[in-house]
Amino acid sequence: FSWSTQLFRETYPDGKDYIIHSFELDARLAPYFASYSNHVLHCPVAVGGKDGNITAYAESAWKPDKGKVAGKDMQWGGGAIYASDAEKQDEIHGRRFGVKNVIPMVDLSKWIQENTALEDYVIFKLDVEGAEYDILDKMIKDSTFKWIDKFYGEFHDWFNVPGWSYQRKQELRNTLRTNGINMLDWAGEYKKYQDMESIHKIDVPADFPGAAGVVYSTCSPSPDGPARLALTVQVGMNRKAAHKLVETIRAHPSNMPVTLFVYGDFVQDFPDLITKWADRYTIGIREAGPFPADHWVLQNPDVMRMSLVSAVQRMKEVGLRPAYYYPDGLSQRVQDTAKNRGLRIIQPTTKFPPNLGTLLKEDNYYKFRDVERTPKALRILYERISTGGILSLDTDHPDSYMISAFLMDYLYENSGFQLVSLNDCLRK
Incomplete structure (x- = not known):
């Protein structure tokens, strides 16, 4: 399934630069691969220890009364060339293989040698529902692992594979170990792989203030000066x-320090713009991409981990090492995920548009003209930052642009605040 392609592209260092060849025996899954560049889909094609044709079994289309799979309501997609008699005969067991087709099968060992070069860097990921035994046996005999630089995969010991007793399966594993062939786990459905944490070690510059996983909503007090205020932009x-x-803020004569929080997808789509902004502003991260309102905090830990790893990876690709994270919602799970990535969490004292206190409604805000909305917006913000703190503007709201220059005029000329960077805001 395309879970693994997505996980690799999103999180693996320089993952977008690899050419990926995916072998998929279930033609129903082909659309899931269509969006990927640098990708070659072989479908419907099975892989094995020899060339030829083979009967493949695939999961039937979902329907409301399909029932449970292994006791759970699941739609795996994909299929296998080895299936139990019960799975082949009806749809009340296992993965419910309701589709049977004869499709081409490729000798994967031979294919690797014919389609890659010894000097290539080849990452080999194998998850083929029991067919791995014939494939790996052939690769060892053919010395194909000379072409492989890193090997991810999964063994399916519980599958009844013709010609492979439990003892023979264990002997194959021993042969792999004897030959120094190390298989790392890869679990696409859990959005992780065995060396994920060692590849993505915390890399936050030591001079950044604050602590990982801690929420910061205001500036530390100035010991003998005016209240501090830091400006940020979502x-x-x-x-x-x-x-x-951002260009309006840049053009303001105050030269105000600002921190910009960007999605990983924005960095990927507009790397030159991020590089330009980073020359002047601190760049923090949001998630890999936006979720519908209030849905980020509902995600499971696997989704959160992949999203933040992806966002940090996009930043590294443009030479940045983020320390600050502005989440689209806060929960203990969000905090734990941020802590594991070494990120300080920013939740502003107030933001525009506001999400606490006086909210923007038709009767108190939107029915008015621009010239009338501007002071209303500024007054709402003033009420929330009377003692300083962290103020955020959201680029997705057009009125952030409308009020921006007037807001900076107030902050610079009339507020009395010490306008500081987010770094100085958090320093004690």
């Missing part, structure tokens, strides 16, 4: 709106 996926607001 950058959405709309480049036009983001560019307009």
